[in-house]
Amino acid sequence: MNRKRRQQGFTLMEMVIALVVLxxxxxxxxxxxxxxxxxxxxxxxxxxxxxxxRYANERMAREIREIRRNPLTPANYDISTMTASTLAFTRxxxxxxxxxxxxxxxxxxYSSPALNQTLTDEVGSLSFTYLQADGSTAATGNNDIAxxxxxxxxxxxxxxxxxxxxxxxxxxQ
Numbered sequence: 046m047n048r049k050r051r052q053q054g055f056t057l058m059e060m061v062i063a064l065v066v067l068x069x070x071x072x073x074x075x076x077x078x079x080x081x082x083x084x085x086x087x088x089x090x091x092x093x094x095x096x097x098x099r100y101a102n103e104r105m106a107r108e109i110r111e112i113r114r115n116p117l118t119p120a121n122y123d124i125s126t127m128t129a130s131t132l133a134f135t136r137x138x139x140x141x142x143x144x145x146x147x148x149x150x151x152x153x154x155y156s157s158p159a160l161n162q163t164l165t166d167e168v169g170s171l172s173f174t175y176l177q178a179d180g181s182t183a184a185t186g187n188n189d190i191a192x193x194x195x196x197x198x199x200x201x202x203x204x205x206x207x208x209x210x211x212x213x214x215x216x217x218q
Contacts, residue, residue, distance in 0.1 A: 093201075094204075097199060098165070098197065101165040102208050104164055108144065111137055114215075121186075122190060126143070127187075128173070129172050130145065130171065130173070131145045140156055146172075148168045148170060150163050150166055151163070151168050152164070165199060169199060170196070170198045174195070174196075176191060176193075176194060177189050180192060191214060192213055195212075196208070196210075
């Protein structure tokens with residue numbers, strides 16, 4: 046007896062089930078990959094913003110450390126503007142420096158050569174506070190200022206990254 050041999054292969058139903066299972070596995074893997082790519086992009090943006098925050102903070106602190114005492118009035122510092130959003134002063138080399146917050150920018154300006162530079166373009170807020178030698182009482186003018194505090198907040202994709210710094214003025218008597 047010669048029986049017909051059953052042909053080897055998959056039935057249509059087996060192929061459909063295999064394709065459905067393969068499609069489900071591909072969808073799950075694709076969703077995981079897309080989530081990873083989005084998380085990488087967000088993390089990269091946050092790291093860039095934190096780098097900008099560090100740079101702007103360090104640059105402002107370095108400039109503020111250069112405030113000089115007025116040689117004509119030894120108790121006073123050469124600060125021409127001291128508001129919550131602007132600080133203008135004369136450095137030890139005689140160049141006038143201006144730090145200004147105009148969200149989303151923080152500008153650093155020099156009098157000679159006349160130059161205006163953007164420190165960062167992601168500013169949520171910047172505020173200056175001027176304190177007396179005790180570190181807590183607000184200064185009323187150039188003659189009683191000992192510290193300059195500033196808080197810089199950068200914003201990226203709805204997230205805020207704050208940093209507060211205190212700079213002690215030099216040449217205080």
